[in-house]
Amino acid sequence: MEASARTRHARELFAPLGPTYDRYARLLSFGQDPRWRSFLVSRVPADAHRVLDVASGTAAVAIELARAEADRTIVGVDQSFEMLAAGRERVAHANLGDRIELREGRAEVLPFGDAEFDAVTFTYLLRYVDDVPATLRELARLVQPGGTLAMLEFGLPRGGWRPLWELYVRVGLPTAGALVSPGWGGVGRFLGPSIRDFWRHWPEPRLLDAWREAGIDDVQARRMSVGGGIVVWGRRA
Numbered sequence: 001m002e003a004s005a006r007t008r009h010a011r012e013l014f015a016p017l018g019p020t021y022d023r024y025a026r027l028l029s030f031g032q033d034p035r036w037r038s039f040l041v042s043r044v045p046a047d048a049h050r051v052l053d054v055a056s057g058t059a060a061v062a063i064e065l066a067r068a069e070a071d072r073t074i075v076g077v078d079q080s081f082e083m084l085a086a087g088r089e090r091v092a093h094a095n096l097g098d099r100i101e102l103r104e105g106r107a108e109v110l111p112f113g114d115a116e117f118d119a120v121t122f123t124y125l126l127r128y129v130d131d132v133p134a135t136l137r138e139l140a141r142l143v144q145p146g147g148t149l150a151m152l153e154f155g156l157p158r159g160g161w162r163p164l165w166e167l168y169v170r171v172g173l174p175t176a177g178a179l180v181s182p183g184w185g186g187v188g189r190f191l192g193p194s195i196r197d198f199w200r201h202w203p204e205p206r207l208l209d210a211w212r213e214a215g216i217d218d219v220q221a222r223r224m225s226v227g228g229g230i231v232v233w234g235r236r237a
């Protein structure tokens, strides 16, 4: 499949970030995104032994999934060679190379058979794909019936928190990003419009319907940190 403009943009965006991703991603989310990832991982049942983590990046979720259960193996897939390179170093440093395999690939066309995994996680992925329902179907295809799918995404805070969020993504984030590096400056400018745009097209009820239409039951969502993060999870029908 030919890479679309959106896919190419995501590749260029993440290419320079690998070595510094973990440090600044935490800083730019006010220290919140490790909490969100932990909640995401807690949605995956202990008896999910073989787990696929898509948009695995520097393997933060994959490592947490491995640490949660000693007999679990994880395949992490990401389209960015550079993010995976940083992920491989991190996995080696954590001594988890025997349980975490990182592979280059795209969420839209994953090189695995139907129902190969007990669970699938994906983090900050759906804003980068052209066809959200088709990607959800592809992810659901890989999970055995009854297995869990769980995702994490940035959310849009509501009420009085929203103007503060707007101020942060319009002024704070671009400024802080630009101070770190040109690559992070690009992320700082991109993130606010990308998050706003995603939720304009996929308000929460519509997104949860798309999960159900992809063949996922018992779909639930939890907004965290006044809505700055959202975890969605469900069970393959």
Ligand SMILES: C[S@@+](CC[C@H](N)C(=O)[O-])C[C@H]1O[C@@H](n2cnc3c(N)ncnc32)[C@H](O)[C@@H]1O
Binding pocket: 007, 010, 011, 014, 025, 037, 054, 055, 056, 057, 058, 059, 060, 061, 077, 078, 079, 080, 083, 105, 106, 107, 108, 122, 123, 124, 125, 128, 129
């Ligand atoms: C913000 S990072 C998140 C990385 C990691 N999951 C985490 O929580 O730190 C988003 C990742 O999605 C990857 N990505 C974007 N579009 C993708 C696609 N279509 N298929 C696979 N990976 C994709 C990027 O390369 C990037 O590493």
